[in-house]
Amino acid sequence: MSDDDVELEARLEEQEVFEPSDSFVGQANVSDDAIYEEFDENWPECWQAAADLLDWEEPYDQVLDDSNPPFYEWFTDGTINASANCIDRHLDERGDEAAIEWVGEPVDEDNVTLTYNDLHEKVNEAAAALRDLGVGEDDVVTMYMPMIPELPIAMLACARIGAPHSVVFAGFSADALATRMNSADSEYLVTCDGYYRRGDPLDHLDKANEGLSGVEHDTDTVVVDRLGPNGDDFGHDLADDQHDWGDLMAANEGAEVEPVDRDAEDMLFLMYTSGTTGQPKGVKHTTGGYLSWTAWTSQAVLDIKPEDTYFCSADIGWITGHSYIVYGPLALGTTTMMYEGTPDHPDRDRLWEIVEDYEATQLYTAPTAIRAFMKWGSQYPDEHDLSSLRLLGTVGEPINPRAWKWYYKHIGNEECPIVDTWWQTETGGMMVTTLPGVKDMKPGSAGPPLPGLDVQIVDTDGEEVEPGRAGYLTVNKPWPGMLRTLYKNDERFIDEYWAEYSDTDSDDSDDWVYFPEDGAKIDEDGYITVLGRVDDVLNVSGHRLGTMEIESAIVGVEGVAEAAVVGGDHPVKGEAVYAYVIVEDGQEESEAFRAEIVEAVEDAIGPIARPEQVIFTPELPKTRSGKIMRRLLEDIANGDELGNTSTLRNPEIVEDIRQVVQGD
Numbered sequence: 001m002s003d004d005d006v007e008l009e010a011r012l013e014e015q016e017v018f019e020p021s022d023s024f025v026g027q028a029n030v031s032d033d034a035i036y037e038e039f040d041e042n043w044p045e046c047w048q049a050a051a052d053l054l055d056w057e058e059p060y061d062q063v064l065d066d067s068n069p070p071f072y073e074w075f076t077d078g079t080i081n082a083s084a085n086c087i088d089r090h091l092d093e094r095g096d097e098a099a100i101e102w103v104g105e106p107v108d109e110d111n112v113t114l115t116y117n118d119l120h121e122k123v124n125e126a127a128a129a130l131r132d133l134g135v136g137e138d139d140v141v142t143m144y145m146p147m148i149p150e151l152p153i154a155m156l157a158c159a160r161i162g163a164p165h166s167v168v169f170a171g172f173s174a175d176a177l178a179t180r181m182n183s184a185d186s187e188y189l190v191t192c193d194g195y196y197r198r199g200d201p202l203d204h205l206d207k208a209n210e211g212l213s214g215v216e217h218d219t220d221t222v223v224v225d226r227l228g229p230n231g232d233d234f235g236h237d238l239a240d241d242q243h244d245w246g247d248l249m250a251a252n253e254g255a256e257v258e259p260v261d262r263d264a265e266d267m268l269f270l271m272y273t274s275g276t277t278g279q280p281k282g283v284k285h286t287t288g289g290y291l292s293w294t295a296w297t298s299q300a301v302l303d304i305k306p307e308d309t310y311f312c313s314a315d316i317g318w319i320t321g322h323s324y325i326v327y328g329p330l331a332l333g334t335t336t337m338m339y340e341g342t343p344d345h346p347d348r349d350r351l352w353e354i355v356e357d358y359e360a361t362q363l364y365t366a367p368t369a370i371r372a373f374m375k376w377g378s379q380y381p382d383e384h385d386l387s388s389l390r391l392l393g394t395v396g397e398p399i400n401p402r403a404w405k406w407y408y409k410h411i412g413n414e415e416c417p418i419v420d421t422w423w424q425t426e427t428g429g430m431m432v433t434t435l436p437g438v439k440d441m442k443p444g445s446a447g448p449p450l451p452g453l454d455v456q457i458v459d460t461d462g463e464e465v466e467p468g469r470a471g472y473l474t475v476n477k478p479w480p481g482m483l484r485t486l487y488k489n490d491e492r493f494i495d496e497y498w499a500e501y502s503d504t505d506s507d508d509s510d511d512w513v514y515f516p517e518d519g520a521k522i523d524e525d526g527y528i529t530v531l532g533r534v535d536d537v538l539n540v541s542g543h544r545l546g547t548m549e550i551e552s553a554i555v556g557v558e559g560v561a562e563a564a565v566v567g568g569d570h571p572v573k574g575e576a577v578y579a580y581v582i583v584e585d586g587q588e589e590s591e592a593f594r595a596e597i598v599e600a601v602e603d604a605i606g607p608i609a610r611p612e613q614v615i616f617t618p619e620l621p622k623t624r625s626g627k628i629m630r631r632l633l634e635d636i637a638n639g640d641e642l643g644n645t646s647t648l649r650n651p652e653i654v655e656d657i658r659q660v661v662q663g664d
């Protein structure tokens, strides 16, 4: 590093508040601070602003019907079609502009640009094909596909005919597919023969078929041929109830399907969230509220404009991809990107190459990815021209200040605001984050709640806690993008999200409080730092410690790339802290480094949080959204039998770690 760099690093390290640049603010979709007050005063009518971003078939009567909490209804009696809003209405002005830029694994150089006209054609053909198969309004169609263009095409085709989709992440196991199809009584599956992973063809249909064998009812399956002759070795023959996507599309060439009028409250899709525990929950999202929410947040937070080339590197099999690759950006008529593969193949500059080639204007990714980029080193982004970027975003888990600053400096060149967006599958879209054209940023803190949202940090009795103290995050007023229920399980919906802080006997909406099960604290300026889920809190000798706080102290140590902290049973302390640590390239896994880590935790939090063991590992078990599945690490620490690994993206790693810790 040059002296200038050293000085810059030192300055960045000290800095706690960052202002958005004048040039960003000057062009931002939202740049007036008055929006917070306006929305508060005009609630819930303020949410017309979101609904007005869409074209409605029949106008709605009432913005919010809160007469039967927590079963809220938004934009009642309005009718609308999501596919028409994401495609048809843009054709006049943007028919020849790219709707989707797809960057395939660099195997056969077959990148695809789908203009809005192309997308219209394909979605109509797919909608006609699904109808031919018998798919009717309200039939749930499951999709088990990687990041190929047919996935958003199939989703939008379903939306067109009013059939809710249920997308299962392609990396999930056959078991996970079967459970979800059974739970949703889904009789249709769209999948593919295989896909490329790090340059090699990977069989997918085999896994899909294994899943189908566990489905208790008859099904029809549509299979996309992704691999062509490269998949011949897998020797797949389609069964009688399996149909080739290409054949179905050809048979419906040129078909036009009238978008079905959906009631605002009709289901748009189901998304199962497995969480870290128990039975998957079928989160139900509706057409009017969800689409309004994703469109509004895409505009206000991601600052999307039609002429942008917006890049979210998430997988569509995760809610982030639904809301912020497909529905939000397309509702606004912009160009949305999707890529197949991994950020480190063919080299660790894959994303930067894509940003440069396509002149991407926004990048929305996850802390787990940012930590990996940081671990690989800044030489990879440095090789590329990233000056097209105007805004950066992160989602999925708390981002520690060191990673935030690395992202700000090395990807955003200290010019792009970063939006650290807290939200969940259940909230449909963003909830807590800065409006980038309005608010200063504080690394490590997501920011204030969005305008029109009432978020509080409370103690176990539901009383607001003092600034700086840890508590539980609650949402005290409904919002359009909220889940409406858990599929066919209203009781569990109330139990999981409302019972904790609501008067469940009351019909008064003011007595109902949504509990996302995350811990958080708030500062004097109303900025919220999310500490992680409540079940990630340890009890060491009677002290409650957040795993996130300990992890943040550990990843603050130079040479640490990533850390996961769990509680293991301890005869004296109740629970003891186990720290799993990934080191950066070039860092030695020595006893001295272990001691340094332990000391950093003691310095940051106190001796009570001192790790009992520091375990070096090359990888951590991750969910599709890149979150560490701590309960598995807990099982390992306790020498227990391993829990369900079917929703991991890297199940093989668990056994490796177990061997290191338990030594057999």
Ligand code: ATP
Pocket: 272, 273, 274, 275, 276, 318, 319, 394, 395, 396, 397, 398, 399, 420, 421, 422, 423, 424, 425, 426, 446, 516, 517, 518, 530, 531, 532, 533, 623, 624, 625, 627
């Ligand atoms: P599953 O694995 O079943 O999908 P999940 O809860 O991990 O379960 P998501 O809905 O994708 O699934 O994740 C939402 C959770 O992610 C939030 O409840 C919160 O714990 C965490 N999270 C998301 N964004 C942020 C953020 N910006 N800062 C802190 N935590 C975040």
Ligand code: MG
Pocket: 273, 275, 424, 425
């Ligand atoms: Mg969750």
